[in-house]
Amino acid sequence: MPKQISVWLSRHLQVLFDTLGRLCKTPVTSVMTILVLAIAITLPMILYKIVDSLESVTANWIDNPRISLFLESGTDADNPDPVEFGQKLLQNPKIEDVQYISPEQGLAEFYNLDGFAEAIEALPSNPLPPLLIVVPATGRDNDATIILADELENMQGVDTAVYDQQWLNRLAAIVDLFQRGVLVLACLMGIGIVLVISNTVRLGIINRAAEIEIIDQVGGTHAFIRRPFLYAGALHCFFGALFAWGMTNMTLYLLASPVSRLASLYESDFMIGWISPGIALIVTAVAISLGLLASRFTVDRHLRKLKPG
Amino acid sequence: MIRFSQVSKRYPSGHEALSHVSFTLVKGSFTFLTGHSGAGKSTLLKLISLSELATRGQVLVADKNLARLKGNRIAAYRRTIGTVFQEHKLLHDRTVEDNVALPLVVAGTDHSETQRRVRAALDKVGLLNKARRYPITLSGGEQQRVGIARAVVGRPQVILADEPTGNLDPALADEIMQLFLQFNQVDITVLIATHDYRHLERIRCGVLALSDGRLVSGEQDA
Numbered sequence A: 001m002p003k004q005i006s007v008w009l010s011r012h013l014q015v016l017f018d019t020l021g022r023l024c025k026t027p028v029t030s031v032m033t034i035l036v037l038a039i040a041i042t043l044p045m046i047l048y049k050i051v052d053s054l055e056s057v058t059a060n061w062i063d064n065p066r067i068s069l070f071l072e073s074g075t076d077a078d079n080p081d082p083v084e085f086g087q088k089l090l091q092n093p094k095i096e097d098v099q100y101i102s103p104e105q106g107l108a109e110f111y112n113l114d115g116f117a118e119a120i121e122a123l124p125s126n127p128l129p130p131l132l133i134v135v136p137a138t139g140r141d142n143d144a145t146i147i148l149a150d151e152l153e154n155m156q157g158v159d160t161a162v163y164d165q166q167w168l169n170r171l172a173a174i175v176d177l178f179q180r181g182v183l184v185l186a187c188l189m190g191i192g193i194v195l196v197i198s199n200t201v202r203l204g205i206i207n208r209a210a211e212i213e214i215i216d217q218v219g220g221t222h223a224f225i226r227r228p229f230l231y232a233g234a235l236h237c238f239f240g241a242l243f244a245w246g247m248t249n250m251t252l253y254l255l256a257s258p259v260s261r262l263a264s265l266y267e268s269d270f271m272i273g274w275i276s277p278g279i280a281l282i283v284t285a286v287a288i289s290l291g292l293l294a295s296r297f298t299v300d301r302h303l304r305k306l307k308p309g
Numbered sequence B: 001m002i003r004f005s006q007v008s009k010r011y012p013s014g015h016e017a018l019s020h021v022s023f024t025l026v027k028g029s030f031t032f033l034t035g036h037s038g039a040g041k042s043t044l045l046k047l048i049s050l051s052e053l054a055t056r057g058q059v060l061v062a063d064k065n066l067a068r069l070k071g072n073r074i075a076a077y078r079r080t081i082g083t084v085f086q087e088h089k090l091l092h093d094r095t096v097e098d099n100v101a102l103p104l105v106v107a108g109t110d111h112s113e114t115q116r117r118v119r120a121a122l123d124k125v126g127l128l129n130k131a132r133r134y135p136i137t138l139s140g141g142e143q144q145r146v147g148i149a150r151a152v153v154g155r156p157q158v159i160l161a162d163e164p165t166g167n168l169d170p171a172l173a174d175e176i177m178q179l180f181l182q183f184n185q186v187d188i189t190v191l192i193a194t195h196d197y198r199h200l201e202r203i204r205c206g207v208l209a210l211s212d213g214r215l216v217s218g219e220q221d222a
């Protein structure tokens, strides 16, 4: 038994190295084919990574809603002290936490943002009202949060209560749209892989038609004839996926600094990050499977012609 | 060993290359297949090597009805037949020894055994010193002998040869015929298509003569 396994293994290794040798013999064609595959695989991977990162951020925002409570400004006697007012709110069971941001703190934050410093210096006085950030205990229950925001707005000393769900909903819709885009690109990628491999294998068969005919004549099984083409399909896809992984991470690297600048304008520490090895592995496996499928289909179509007529 | 009963072969073009051919070749026999160009010699051999299927009638080889074979059985059957092709059909991007090794490689024979048998076969046809050469650097006769080595390396039960001496000088042609006779000594059934009638006079053997797809002389039983 071990002998059979070693024979089987050595036969497969031989085909593997033989196929690698053939790839190296026509380096320009091989590299071009692999790059086409890599680009087809890269596009959905990049979009996937962007959507995935966006989604984790929006999910965080949606799961942890905030109500911004702008208090009446000025030192009117009717207006409560913001800190005391906050303490009072905490007694409401529908409120989990309250955080006070004084006008001075608010201004300082703006000051640190790009492009705001000069505008602020031009102001005669601080226009910002005192702000309470309310963390509702309502969680994801959107309607309850809206009711709570209305209640808060009607309280004495409150100017406006902003619960910006609409903006979040829009963002969620955009993420949905991008997710659909990833699916579409992934399908196009699949079709691209199948077409590229079919064509590559078809050309390989034409180049080796004489060899195939002779192997068939001296008693080679169809599995034997098929094997090098299956390896060619799988190897192209393997290298395509490998290149795609590199290209995706390179693109993400190029996007990283503009994205973090953009994110800082939105007061977010949003980052795209890298393609994880797990995802890269799945993509490689899918690409190789499609490559195998496409080459198998293409060779079988040719093998049908070899049947004795 | 080989039995044709009422075999006809009509090509898709409509041409009937063989009609109602019946004969039997016993195991270990040595037979020449003769006939004018276009008589159907190659067609008859292709029916035995299962490159073509009979349109009508039955072809039995070693008690197997060839029309019934499917898939891997076809490949396995072909490994029991050694064919020398009219146009040598060698792979020009492989060395002589790799060409000869092909039937063993597809059969999954292990490496050392393959080496041994390839050398033995090349020795037999006198090309051992050219094992590492490429077919293109050999003469026509040498290429023909490579084809013969490839046909016998798998120890087939039957050897089919289509005009194996077609473009060789008489001395070389005789040498090659001697080779086939040697193979026949070890009980291999040999069928050779030729229109070189010289051999028919010199060698004691059976003869199947075709004319326009009909068997005009030979064993007509079955």
Ligand SMILES: Nc1ncnc2c1ncn2[C@@H]1O[C@H](COP(=O)(O)OP(=O)(O)OP(=O)(O)O)[C@@H](O)[C@H]1O
Residues within 6 Å of the ligand: B011, B012, B013, B015, B016, B017, B035, B036, B037, B038, B039, B040, B041, B042, B043, B044
């Ligand atoms: N694939 C094919 N399709 C159609 N007709 C064919 C095919 N192969 C052979 N023929 C025809 O069948 C007839 C017999 O051909 P075959 O090749 O068997 O002759 P042959 O006896 O081997 O001749 P030669 O001595 O010239 O090799 C010929 O008339 C030929 O034109």
Ligand SMILES: [Mg+2]
Residues within 6 Å of the ligand: B041, B042, B043, B086, B162
């Ligand atoms: Mg012929």
